[in-house]
Amino acid sequence: MADTTRERGKVNVWGVLAAIITIAYSLPILWLVMTSFKSRIDIFAVPPKFIFRPTLTNYIYTINRGLFWGPLLNSVIMSVVSVLLAVALTIFAAYAISRFNVKGSQLIMFMVLSLRMMPAAVVVIPMFLLYRLLGLVNNYIGMILLYAMFSIPFSLWMLKGFIDEVPRQFDDAALADGASVLQVLRDVILPQLGPAIATVIIFNMIFVWNEFLFSYILTGVETRTIPVQIALGIYTDKGVDWEYVSALSTIYIVPIVIAVFALQKSLLRGMTFGTIRR
Amino acid sequence: MAQVRLENLWKVFNGKVEAVKGVTMTIPDKTVVCLLGPSGCGKTTVMRMIAGLETPTRGSVYFDDRDVTHLKPSERNVAMVFQFPAVYPHLNVLQNISFPLIAEGLSKAEVEQRVQEVALVLGLTDVLKEMPKALDTGSRQRVAIGRAIVRRPRVFIFDEPLSNIDPNVRVEMKSIIKQLSRDLGQTFIYVTHDQSEAMTLADQIAVMKDGELLQFDSPEEVYERPANTFVGWFLGNPGMNYVGAQVRDGGAGKIELFSDTFSLKVDAGKVAAGTAALSGRKVRIGIRPEHIRISREEQGGNWIKGQCALTEPMGAREIVHVRINGDQIRIKTLPTDVIREGDEVWVYFPEDHIRLFDADTGVRIGN
Amino acid sequence: MQERMKLPFLMPMLIFLFVWNILPLLWVVGLSFYQFSVLQGGIPRFLGLWNYISILEDPYFWERFRTTFSFVALAVSLELVIGFALGFLFNQKFPGKRIMLPIIFAPMIIAPVAAGVFFRFIYDPHWGVINYFLTKFFNIRLEFLEKADLALPAVAAVDIWMWSPFMMLMCLAGLQAVPQHLLEAAEIDRIPWFMRFRNIVLPHIRPVLVLAVLLRTIDAFKTFDIVFVMTGGGPGAATEVLPMSIYRQAFLFFRTGQASSLAVIVLFIAVAFTSIYLMMIPKEA
Numbered sequence: 067m068a069d070t071t072r073e074r075g076k077v078n079v080w081g082v083l084a085a086i087i088t089i090a091y092s093l094p095i096l097w098l099v100m101t102s103f104k105s106r107i108d109i110f111a112v113p114p115k116f117i118f119r120p121t122l123t124n125y126i127y128t129i130n131r132g133l134f135w136g137p138l139l140n141s142v143i144m145s146v147v148s149v150l151l152a153v154a155l156t157i158f159a160a161y162a163i164s165r166f167n168v169k170g171s172q173l174i175m176f177m178v179l180s181l182r183m184m185p186a187a188v189v190v191i192p193m194f195l196l197y198r199l200l201g202l203v204n205n206y207i208g209m210i211l212l213y214a215m216f217s218i219p220f221s222l223w224m225l226k227g228f229i230d231e232v233p234r235q236f237d238d239a240a241l242a243d244g245a246s247v248l249q250v251l252r253d254v255i256l257p258q259l260g261p262a263i264a265t266v267i268i269f270n271m272i273f274v275w276n277e278f279l280f281s282y283i284l285t286g287v288e289t290r291t292i293p294v295q296i297a298l299g300i301y302t303d304k305g306v307d308w309e310y311v312s313a314l315s316t317i318y319i320v321p322i323v324i325a326v327f328a329l330q331k332s333l334l335r336g337m338t339f340g341t342i343r344r
Numbered sequence: 345m346a347q348v349r350l351e352n353l354w355k356v357f358n359g360k361v362e363a364v365k366g367v368t369m370t371i372p373d374k375t376v377v378c379l380l381g382p383s384g385c386g387k388t389t390v391m392r393m394i395a396g397l398e399t400p401t402r403g404s405v406y407f408d409d410r411d412v413t414h415l416k417p418s419e420r421n422v423a424m425v426f427q428f429p430a431v432y433p434h435l436n437v438l439q440n441i442s443f444p445l446i447a448e449g450l451s452k453a454e455v456e457q458r459v460q461e462v463a464l465v466l467g468l469t470d471v472l473k474e475m476p477k478a479l480d481t482g483s484r485q486r487v488a489i490g491r492a493i494v495r496r497p498r499v500f501i502f503d504e505p506l507s508n509i510d511p512n513v514r515v516e517m518k519s520i521i522k523q524l525s526r527d528l529g530q531t532f533i534y535v536t537h538d539q540s541e542a543m544t545l546a547d548q549i550a551v552m553k554d555g556e557l558l559q560f561d562s563p564e565e566v567y568e569r570p571a572n573t574f575v576g577w578f579l580g581n582p583g584m585n586y587v588g589a590q591v592r593d594g595g596a597g598k599i600e601l602f603s604d605t606f607s608l609k610v611d612a613g614k615v616a617a618g619t620a621a622l623s624g625r626k627v628r629i630g631i632r633p634e635h636i637r638i639s640r641e642e643q644g645g646n647w648i649k650g651q652c653a654l655t656e657p658m659g660a661r662e663i664v665h666v667r668i669n670g671d672q673i674r675i676k677t678l679p680t681d682v683i684r685e686g687d688e689v690w691v692y693f694p695e696d697h698i699r700l701f702d703a704d705t706g707v708r709i710g711n
Numbered sequence: 712m713q714e715r716m717k718l719p720f721l722m723p724m725l726i727f728l729f730v731w732n733i734l735p736l737l738w739v740v741g742l743s744f745y746q747f748s749v750l751q752g753g754i755p756r757f758l759g760l761w762n763y764i765s766i767l768e769d770p771y772f773w774e775r776f777r778t779t780f781s782f783v784a785l786a787v788s789l790e791l792v793i794g795f796a797l798g799f800l801f802n803q804k805f806p807g808k809r810i811m812l813p814i815i816f817a818p819m820i821i822a823p824v825a826a827g828v829f830f831r832f833i834y835d836p837h838w839g840v841i842n843y844f845l846t847k848f849f850n851i852r853l854e855f856l857e858k859a860d861l862a863l864p865a866v867a868a869v870d871i872w873m874w875s876p877f878m879m880l881m882c883l884a885g886l887q888a889v890p891q892h893l894l895e896a897a898e899i900d901r902i903p904w905f906m907r908f909r910n911i912v913l914p915h916i917r918p919v920l921v922l923a924v925l926l927r928t929i930d931a932f933k934t935f936d937i938v939f940v941m942t943g944g945g946p947g948a949a950t951e952v953l954p955m956s957i958y959r960q961a962f963l964f965f966r967t968g969q970a971s972s973l974a975v976i977v978l979f980i981a982v983a984f985t986s987i988y989l990m991m992i993p994k995e996a
């Protein structure tokens with residue numbers, strides 16, 4: 067454990083082991099991507115083909131099968147708009163909780179954390195009734211508001227943490243110069259929060275992008291998102307449509323894989339939300 | 345029981361930071377050696393290579409005649425006390441000290457007896473049941489020392505154990521460590537950047553600078569005959585003074601050290617024995633503050649005229665700063681001599697204490 | 712002046728939280744006391760605790776609790792073991808870590824739906840890769856998702872694949888909190904690795920691990936998407952974990968009232984775990 071640099075010249079056993087495990091770990095995803103580039107015959111070949119002639123037929127087929135651009139666009143719109151809305155709302159709240167003397171701020175933070183722990187299935191019934199009552203089923207506004215809510219706990223927790231890290235002297239100096247609280251927030255806090263806000267936005271978008279249950283219960287054909295389309299589109303009259311599923315899933319995880327690499331530095335903080343105090 | 349031999353030891357970090365540059369030395373068995381040098385000169389790195397925590401980039405470490413360069417720390421049987429007390433935070437003092445013994449599989453009675461002995465020596469008997477969190481840094485360092493000595497290893501390494509300790513506790517701990525180093529009767533390497541600590545503890549002193557070993561000798565030798573101007577300046581408080589001069593033959597077995605404002609005739613045999621052809625060389629005259637005599641009255645002979653730049657009290661003594669021909673020297677005197685800033689003064693360098701150094705390289709010439 | 716801004720800053724979010732969260736929660740608690748079906752509509756009939764009693768008396772639901780707890784126990788314990796091993800491995804020094812880590816972390820943020828669908832393909836008894844190798848080397852063919860005793864572990868495996876990296880992340884965070892100089896001191900003190908681990912490493916990472924296990928327990932307890940796309944709760948009810956059960960009762964059998972009381976029970980369990988979790992989390996300074 068404390069061995070420092072003694073393995074000079076020797077093959078690093080740990081490194082080799084880690085590389086093997088990394089490859090093994092990524093096999094399901096690799097297999098998915100490979101499958102999406104296989105012809106139908108290759109997909110169902112026995113023994114499975116590890117080397118094959120790649121083809122784009124599955125993608126062309128997927129785009130043309132129907133319900134491709136719609137769900138894709140819906141997923142994009144909903145994750146972007148709802149997250150921006152949530153972050154806009156929570157920046158103010160996070161600032162207030164971080165800087166003002168808010169009675170019950172502990173309660174708010176704990177409540178927010180508890181909401182993150184709540185099984186979606188618990189609230190899906192009343193949500194359905196509420197949305198039916200308000201006429202928000204299969205409705206963009208309804209879905210966007212729902213997902214904005216969905217993003218609030220994480221955003222508030224993270225943003226408060228980040229604002230706590232901005233020294234108070236910055237605010238005080240600006241306030242002493244006669245700036246209003248809004249100006250302080252806009253000119254002093256926000257510029258310092260750039261990367262933090264980007265992190266919060268990306269994480270939330272991933273969560274919304276991946277959400278399934280509410281979308282499944284509350285959307286219709288017009289507002290359906292990709293996860294629902296994957297889950298529903300798997301079956302056709304000719305059985306399970308693997309060409310479609312593999313291509314659609316691949317397209318679907320591309321933004322996420324990009325996000326992992328983009329988030330490398332903040333991944334720890336984002337994924338361990340509410341566990342490790344920083 | 346081990347002699348520690350370092351052979352042309354190099355350590356380069358990240359391919360560019362040369363922390364240790366070709367250190368070669370032999371630390372005899374059962375001696376107390378102090379490694380002395382300014383911060384960042386590579387002392388810790390050398391110690392970590394001896395302990396096995398760092399692998400040398402080049403060179404070898406021998407314990408007696410065994411090459412241990414590539415052995416793990418645990419295979420070397422050394423003990424090390426770090427600059428920041430390394431105490432296991434989730435074990436109490438007793439468990440901390442007995443941890444290595446239990447790991448060795450000693451009997452309960454033996455462990456108990458050894459731990460009690462060590463605790464007594466270090467004054468830890470009353471806090472054996474405390475957790476480290478409850479202790480101050482000084483006590484924590486004593487726990488770390490206890491854990492090091494309880495094992496009775498072949499080589500002890502203490503890496504600046506007192507540098508992060510409260511000054512008033514430091515004095516007491518210094519004497520404990522001095523006592524320990526004698527009682528243990530083992531090879532004991534003590535790292536410090538504090539020369540007075542080194543002078544009181546060491547059988548031998550090694551002085552390092554910028555990753556290089558400058559001198560390795562007895563404290564008296566290092567103090568009296570520093571290998572170069574840096575060693576002279578670094579040891580002593582204040583360090584050795586230097587005055588620039590040139591050399592020419594003074595006739596009758598004498599050499600003359602002169603500059604624009606003074607001329608000293610000194611016995612060649614005493615000052616520069618065994619060195620021929622000093623004539624014409626540029627040198628720096630080195631002399632320790634406590635060896636210089638000072639007077640307000642004009643004096644003849646080898647007395648040099650200067651001007652008092654500053655006086656400052658130092659304990660029972662007084663330090664007088666004197667400017668001589670562009671160099672400034674410090675003189676340690678009794679405060680009875682009433683000398684003020686701006687006064688003209690005369691100073692005398694006793695022949696026996698004059699050392700000469702090459703003006704360019706700083707290396708000592710002659711004896 | 713700050714006092715004036717407090718409400719405008721906080722209110723929008725609080726209203727939002729109320730309408731989209733507290734209100735539905737109150738609603739579901741209310742519904743749980745009534746007989747009601749979304750399908751039929753009409754006026755709900757007050758039943759008091761009847762829904763709860765009928766659930767707690769029905770062995771079918773007890774079976775659902777057992778299924779859920781087996782799923783959670785299996786998934787979380789293996790995630791802990793695998794995550795710890797991965798964390799230990801990736802705490803070593805070796806080149807290429809910066810490329811490997813994101814690849815290992817990727818499953819965590821992939822949609823459970825996509826992961827579930829895809830494992831169905833891998834599990835397929837006829838052309839799935841796993842069965843190909845099983846047939847080739849052991850001459851057996853396993854219908855993972857069609858056999859009652861295999862389906863739950865097979866679904867849990869997906870959760871394990873997705874979330875072991877999370878445990879690994881937490882272990883890494885914990886391991887990195889172990890001061891290097893203590894490990895060096897222990898190495899010099901010739902402490903054997905298991906004593907080093909037990910007395911130095913473990914105490915440092917234990918708090919983080921406890922939190923991680925609790926958080927994963929809470930999350931595994933919520934699992935719905937994977938089950939939905941992989942088995943729909945079947946075969947029979949072999950993988951019908953509680954969220955799935957709520958869904959089935961509410962949206963397949965349209966027993967809205969009864970589903971609501973099941974939801975409230977689940978809510979209580981989640982709240983209990985969350986309270987334990989909140990007690991463990993280090994308090995705000």
Ligand SMILES: Nc1ncnc2c1ncn2[C@@H]1O[C@H](COP(=O)(O)OP(=O)(O)O)[C@@H](O)[C@H]1O
Binds near residue numbers: 357383385387388
């Ligand atoms: N792990 C390391 N990586 C890079 N540089 C180091 C490392 N350890 C020490 N150094 C550098 O090596 C030099 C010597 O350091 P050190 O041995 O700690 O000095 P000392 O103990 O004499 O103060 C310093 O310049 C230090 O910055």
Ligand SMILES: [Mg+2]
Binds near residue numbers: 384389503
């Ligand atoms: Mg050091």
